[in-house]
Amino acid sequence: MSNTPEELTNHSYDGIQEYDNPLPGWWVWLFVGSIAFCPFYWAYFHAGIPGRSIHDQYNDAVAQNLRQQFAELGELQPDRATLLKYLDDKRWLAVGESVFKTNCVSCHGPSAEGKVGPNLCDDSWKNVKTIEDVAKVIAQGAGGRAMPAWGQRLHPNELVLVACYVASLRGSNPPNAKAPEPEAKVIPPWRG
Ligand code: HEC
Structure with missing residues (x-):
């Protein structure tokens, strides 16, 4: 992609000018998408519903493992x-x-x-x-x-x-x- 002088924005700082290049569409959608996704992510993992945070999952796994081991011991x-x-x-x-x-x-x-x-x-x-x-x-x-x-x-x-x-x-x-x-x-x- 090359730019023509008409696409220059009409300001200049210390003689430096810039083109009016839009962000690529895929980037913008990724950005918008991740913002749209984050409330759902937050609500699922961090809103305090028991058993979902990584700590709860870890503790559950440890407890389950201990139960399995203790089942072997009686x-x-x-x-x-x-x-x-x-x-x-x-x-x-x-x-x-x-x-x-x-x-x-x-x-x-x-x-x-x-x-x-x-x-x-x-x-x-x-x-x-x-x-x-x-x-x-x-x-x-x-x-x-x-x-x-x-x-x-x-x-x-x-x-x-x-x-x-x-x-x-x-x-x-x-x-x-x-x-x-x-x-x-x-x-x-x-x-x-
Ligand atoms: C709040 C502090 C504290 C904690 C926590 C603690 N202990 Fe003790 N433990 C003591 C003290 C003080 C004595 C000495 C009691 C006495 O003078 O009769 C003692 C004594 C003992 C004794 C007897 C020692 C002897 O010479 O008769 C054993 C065994 C023991 N503790 C094991 C444990 C185990 C195992 C744990 C963890 C499940 C534990 N302690 C947690 C303070 C503690």
Whole structure:
């Protein structure tokens, strides 16, 4: 496409003149079309209708995945046999780990090395003598609610798996480990 001098707009800035070129039709329609489309897009994804935003879809997918996984487990009981069974099960410990990362690191630290709450990686325990006690303390809380009760907040399987994860950290010796609580006592190994 070449322009003739008649198509010049009749202004000039510092001696520079310009042609009166219209925008290509396809471009204009794309522009108009995208503006016309956007209220529908917004209404569908962002108007607050549950289940449609990308976050809702992600959470649904995670929940569905967890349900499928837990269907495979059945409902775990916090008894000794079950806790020892999952203590070495890498795949399920990963679920326990994610429960820990979501709910427990604020007080126990990212490696359970201890912050406000005690270090959970050493051999000294205050409310715990056996592996069943780990699940019990998590379910019921301790220290006059300084350690919250999680029994009503976690799925029973999450509770068992986070107990296994915590028990599996024993001996992991993280850096910056907090010293044992004064009342804590050294207890026998989980399988002892
Ligand atoms: C609000 C802070 C807080 C959160 C969150 C928290 N804890 Fe605790 N936890 C504590 C405190 C404080 C104690 C010590 C209680 C005591 O002195 O008897 C404790 C104690 C424990 C004990 C017993 C330790 C022992 O030596 O007897 C276990 C096991 C434990 N927590 C696991 C967990 C798990 C698993 C989670 C996440 C599901 C969690 N905690 C979340 C503060 C917390």
